[in-house]
Amino acid sequence: MAAGVGMRRGATAVGMSDFGELQDFVSRGRRLFVLTGAGCSTGSGIPDYRDDDGQWKRKPPVNFQAFMGEAATRRRYWARSLVGWRRMHEARPNGAHRALARLEARGQCELLLTQNVDRLHQAAGSRNVVDLHGRIDRVRCMGCGRLSPRQDFQDELGRRNPEWVDRIAPEAPDGDADLESADFHSFVVPTCEACDGVLKPDVVFFGESVPRERVEAAARSLERADAMLVVGSSLMVYSGLRFVEWAARAGTPVAAVNRGRTRADAMLTLKIEASCEDALSFLL
Numbered sequence: 001m002a003a004g005v006g007m008r009r010g011a012t013a014v015g016m017s018d019f020g021e022l023q024d025f026v027s028r029g030r031r032l033f034v035l036t037g038a039g040c041s042t043g044s045g046i047p048d049y050r051d052d053d054g055q056w057k058r059k060p061p062v063n064f065q066a067f068m069g070e071a072a073t074r075r076r077y078w079a080r081s082l083v084g085w086r087r088m089h090e091a092r093p094n095g096a097h098r099a100l101a102r103l104e105a106r107g108q109c110e111l112l113l114t115q116n117v118d119r120l121h122q123a124a125g126s127r128n129v130v131d132l133h134g135r136i137d138r139v140r141c142m143g144c145g146r147l148s149p150r151q152d153f154q155d156e157l158g159r160r161n162p163e164w165v166d167r168i169a170p171e172a173p174d175g176d177a178d179l180e181s182a183d184f185h186s187f188v189v190p191t192c193e194a195c196d197g198v199l200k201p202d203v204v205f206f207g208e209s210v211p212r213e214r215v216e217a218a219a220r221s222l223e224r225a226d227a228m229l230v231v232g233s234s235l236m237v238y239s240g241l242r243f244v245e246w247a248a249r250a251g252t253p254v255a256a257v258n259r260g261r262t263r264a265d266a267m268l269t270l271k272i273e274a275s276c277e278d279a280l281s282f283l284l
């Protein structure tokens, strides 16, 4: 890994909101490994889970063991998702997504690793993307592994639960919606047509691990990159944080654009506290 980007190490620039330094960092890195998080999509109307301190803004999202083990948790999850999916489905890329697609078009993106499940990087034109935490536009059967489009499942949920279709609720992250007081007992959750297995969004839930081959492929890309850029992530989840740790250990400079603190502040070469769209606008 070449460390010749020429930025200071030691995070002395943390807190500086100088977009010029970021432009400089990006121009000097021949090949960047980019890691993006929820802050990249807030400008597209998809709410974030965490506040500027990296703390939960709301109840933590559903846990894998509870989803797989409890029919009541699945009813609650899918009822909220039936209502919340619309905004996720209609969301469009914003300037941050377009800027990163431009970075790839300039030949400067070794890999775009995203913690987001919304597919907005692909919608903006990025091709070399790994969806670290999976994708919300697909449903996976946990019995036979069959994949199907989330929109088809949406239609089926609507057919089985017509009284839920026109509900309006405050939107929550990842196609979820806040329906705390609603009674979910009558909600019908379809199972796999082929094997009657449990259907789950094709995303990595809390309490579930990221598939090893996905992590290894991304780690190989990081080794080929000569700088790392974090966009809109507080890095509170280890699945993302570890890439910064690996970069720092290898002497690869890391810049981050994020509102508020990140768990990796002490490892950063450059930190920009601003909206992702504003900070990356020089690429457009």
Ligand SMILES: [Zn+2]
Binding pocket: 141, 142, 143, 144, 145, 146, 192, 193, 194, 195, 196, 197
């Ligand atoms: Zn199945």
